[in-house]
Amino acid sequence: MFICHVQYIVKRHIHLSKCFYSSSIIKPLNVAFFGSDLFSMHILEHLYKLFINDKSRIKNLEVVTTVSxxxxVMHGAEKLQLITHTWSNIDSLISKSSVQFDLGILASFGQLLPKKLIESxxxxxxxxxPSLLPRWRGSxxxxYTIASGDKIGGVSIMDIRPKHFDIGSILMQQSFPLSTNITMSELLKMTASIGCSLLTTVLEDPIKARQNAQEQSLSGVTYAHKLxxxxxxxxxxxxxxxxxxxxxxxxxGIANLRTSFRQKPVRLKLLTLINDQNVIDNLNVISLQPGTAIYNKSLECICIRCKNGWIGFQKLAYRKLMYARDxxxxxISKTDRFVFDSIHNPLFDHIYDRRLPS
Incomplete structure (x- = not known):
């Protein structure tokens, strides 16, 4: 079990007119949710439970999502029988909806929202x-949290502003330590759960949460660029x-790692870390050239040389999916030296420069 440290932001810093976030808004709220992916769906399911079971917070809940x-979220909203609006038909949300929305909630939507919509x-x-903003702004x-080897993860509830992603003031944040072997699916569930908890707190008094918001730091800004x-x-x-x-x-859970052989892609599945020093020593005798692939019968995997050692894969897909022995x-058995191509990965251009010190 990890210990969560909750940072409640206490500095008021809002550059909007007094009439914009009206103190006359009385709960329960009419809420429009913006989202598209699995992380979004976790948040939507939580809002739906509040909508169904706790009418003191949410009176109406509708969904805005993209067509895909x-x-x-599109499929989930249909199952939940929620009214769904298609992006970017903004007029249907602002003028044609049966309710006047009080608050918009967005999670992993991937679209810039125009000022006209935000101010409605x-x-x-x-x-x-799902990050400790201003670290890892972006899609x-x-x-990037996992690939960069971050030791601390987090979730931020922030204000949406037009024309830019993830620059708004922070209403709430929560940080937590990351295990050294955490996977994407584990981190997604963890951040979604914490995000739901923070959101519940914000919905208790959204006006007060805004009044206590704090602008993001200008230092420590990093970007999680679209892949x-x-x-x-x-x-x-x-x-x-x-x-x-x-x-x-x-x-x-998103995609397989890839390499290339004779300029054709090869997908790599079921990674195996090689810890047997005897196996490593034997592989080093054969070759130290990066990309060299050697089958190891005891591990039943293809061992491939990288910058500082060997790593294995039990399945590969080259023309078709096959086990390492196949x-x-x-x-491999038909060549004197089987070497995979090295392909530059732009994701690491950003990570090396922005990795936090140990």
Whole structure:
């Protein structure tokens, strides 16, 4: 069990007109929720429980989401039988909805909201962001938190402002220690749970929470940039065992790690950390060239040389998915020296420069 440290922000710093966040707003609130992915869905399910079971906080709940066949919130809202508005048809939310919304709540929405929309909510729009802002602003904070080897994670409830992502004042934050082997799915559930708890507190008195908000620090700002296809590739010449392990855990449940052979992609599955020194010594005798792939029968995996050692994978997909032994028989055994290509990974351009000191 980890010990959570809750930081209640106490400095008032709001640059908005007195009439904007009106003290005349009386609970229960009419709430519009903005979201699209699995993290969003955890927050929406929590709001739905408040809406159904605690009418003192939420009177009406409607959803705004993007159009996508893989949109978790779209499908979830349908199951919950909530009224859903399609982004970016803002007029349907502002003028055609049956209720006047008091507060907007956003979680992992991925869209910039225009000033016109934000100001249509008397209490504004707040965001549940799974990082300790200003660290890891942007679309992929959970991935960068794990891939960078952060020792501390967190969740922030912040104010949404137009034209920029994640720059608004902080209403509440909570930090917690991260285990050295945490995976993406574990961190997502943890931050979603904490986000729901913080959100419940904010909803008890959203006006007071805003009045006690504090502007984000100008120091310690880092960005979790949107990933491109090369963010999944391993650079055998420059990535360490630790880098590859963190990237594997950061992408857990999202995508497989990738490498390249003869300019064709290879997906790597079921990572194995090699701890047997005898195995390592034997591999080092054969080759120290990064990218070299050698099948180890005792581990039943393909061992691949990286910058500072060897790391294994039990399954690989090259043209088709196969176990390590089949990859050995079909490809490695037919060449004198089997070497995967090193592909530059832009995700690590940011991580190395912004990694927190131990």
């Amino acid at each position: 066949s893989s949109n978790t 909510f008397p209490l504004g729009i707040i965001n549940v962001h 992929s904070p959970l991935i 491109n296809k090369y963010a999944f590739y391993i650079d055998w010449c420059n990535h360490t065992i630790e880098d590859i392990d963190r990237l594997y855990r950061a992408l857990n 990859f050995q028989n079909g490809y």
